[in-house]
Amino acid sequence: MIKVLFFAGFRELAGTDAFEVNDDSLRDIRELVEKLAETLPAELIKALKDETALVSIDHKYAGWDGKLHQNAEVGFLPPVSGG
Amino acid sequence: MIKVLFFAGFRELAGTDAFEVNDDSLRDIRELVEKLAETLPAELIKALKDETALVSIDHKYAGWDGKLHQNAEVGFLPPVSGG
Amino acid sequence: MVFSKKVWVGESDFDVGEEYSKLLESSPHSGAVVFFTGLVRDLYPTNVNDEMVSYLELEHYPEMTERLCEEILDEANQRFPFDGATVLHRVGKLAAGEQIVMVAISSRHRENAFQAAQFVMDYLKTRATFWKKEVGSKGAEWLGVKDKDRQAAERWGELND
Amino acid sequence: MVFSKKVWVGESDFDVGEEYSKLLESSPHSGAVVFFTGLVRDLYPTNVNDEMVSYLELEHYPEMTERLCEEILDEANQRFPFDGATVLHRVGKLAAGEQIVMVAISSRHRENAFQAAQFVMDYLKTRATFWKKEVGSKGAEWLGVKDKDRQAAERWGELND
Numbered sequence: 001m002i003k004v005l006f007f008a009g010f011r012e013l014a015g016t017d018a019f020e021v022n023d024d025s026l027r028d029i030r031e032l033v034e035k036l037a038e039t040l041p042a043e044l045i046k047a048l049k050d051e052t053a054l055v056s057i058d059h060k061y062a063g064w065d066g067k068l069h070q071n072a073e074v075g076f077l078p079p080v081s082g083g
Numbered sequence: 084m085i086k087v088l089f090f091a092g093f094r095e096l097a098g099t100d101a102f103e104v105n106d107d108s109l110r111d112i113r114e115l116v117e118k119l120a121e122t123l124p125a126e127l128i129k130a131l132k133d134e135t136a137l138v139s140i141d142h143k144y145a146g147w148d149g150k151l152h153q154n155a156e157v158g159f160l161p162p163v164s165g166g
Numbered sequence: 167m168v169f170s171k172k173v174w175v176g177e178s179d180f181d182v183g184e185e186y187s188k189l190l191e192s193s194p195h196s197g198a199v200v201f202f203t204g205l206v207r208d209l210y211p212t213n214v215n216d217e218m219v220s221y222l223e224l225e226h227y228p229e230m231t232e233r234l235c236e237e238i239l240d241e242a243n244q245r246f247p248f249d250g251a252t253v254l255h256r257v258g259k260l261a262a263g264e265q266i267v268m269v270a271i272s273s274r275h276r277e278n279a280f281q282a283a284q285f286v287m288d289y290l291k292t293r294a295t296f297w298k299k300e301v302g303s304k305g306a307e308w309l310g311v312k313d314k315d316r317q318a319a320e321r322w323g324e325l326n327d
Numbered sequence: 328m329v330f331s332k333k334v335w336v337g338e339s340d341f342d343v344g345e346e347y348s349k350l351l352e353s354s355p356h357s358g359a360v361v362f363f364t365g366l367v368r369d370l371y372p373t374n375v376n377d378e379m380v381s382y383l384e385l386e387h388y389p390e391m392t393e394r395l396c397e398e399i400l401d402e403a404n405q406r407f408p409f410d411g412a413t414v415l416h417r418v419g420k421l422a423a424g425e426q427i428v429m430v431a432i433s434s435r436h437r438e439n440a441f442q443a444a445q446f447v448m449d450y451l452k453t454r455a456t457f458w459k460k461e462v463g464s465k466g467a468e469w470l471g472v473k474d475k476d477r478q479a480a481e482r483w484g485e486l487n488d
Contacts, residue, residue: 007297008225008308012308052311059227059229059230075230080292081291081309082224082295082297083255083267083287090388091458092469095469135472139391139456142390163456163472165458166448166451166455166457182362183343183344190366195369197367198366200444201360201364202440202441204437205351205358207356276448277475283441287437
């Protein structure tokens, strides 16, 4: 099981802040996003693929090739705007 | 009459914080310092001539050629160290 | 260099005078303190059509933010050694004029305090997992990294990850 | 740019939290405040043989200092426009740990606040008519402009006199 979190604008596009994916065959973020595309809005998927979007695995920034594992927590992070 | 003020280390070398010079023929700071040399300690005069020393006339920074006038207030200022 | 570190993220407001005193207590040999506070401005001319902003909504990724803030402080300390640092960042709904963020650095000399405070702010803006939504009378908009903030962060070169 | 200006030189201590609030009141549209405070350090390794400093004695040329501070603020505002500025500088006898100076700048964006605060500090150190004497157990010494302060001021180029 992979736990997926959406923040800020991504959460609004997803219509939810969390999502669970039960597919242990997914190897990396790229494959996870393809999986999410089956059920989540196309507009969200497009935004996740934007070059300004960030991804985290287990609270660490990761790349599009970031490896998944059992019970990973994946965060989809729009461009940050703190401070 | 010209009013001369000494600050910080210059005051300690002069042994006084203020001094009056009654000589209306003095035209500039250079001439004033020569006049002071007649009565004030040689060590002070040497310090006043150091390139790091500053001078003011009527509360404005002035140069060695700064012109004097009746009732001018001249400040002899060691290198500053505020802040 | 070992330094005293305080990082806090939450909804409540903070008191600048009190934080200043606490920072000084934690770094009694410092001769210089630089403080930065960021507040909600009432007008954002570059966004949402120059309109007045009613309030901001700030959210974050709690499991990431505090650690990222600490990493940014560690990196700043490696580059510009200092004695003490405080980072406070509010989340939730914030009205115009309210305080959002505070970064304070105490050090022996002022140059490092200024440099470290700027470094921390630049990286907070571009690396820490906070998001800000401007809500005005004409609509709401999630803000992204501003170009000038990205440029400000880039001047420091790469982070030593 | 018109800005709110407060310059004060005197013997009494100041309260950073209070000054921060007053500065914000004077510049309600600012989104960024940078504060600097300088304190008497307890050890001056480059002077008087690394000894502990018992206290500092600060004096100034009253008829010049406040005007020079205002001129420095005006110059800073021409270069890095901001909304409000406070400069407080103490004189007299100050013990280790006591506050000496505070410079605070409020502005729309943080970059100008940081730049202006640094500019003002660099010029205060090299142009304003203050003098500082370190008194330790082994003797007393009037400080001059430090090389690094002179270099810091030189990076801004010439003042527009």
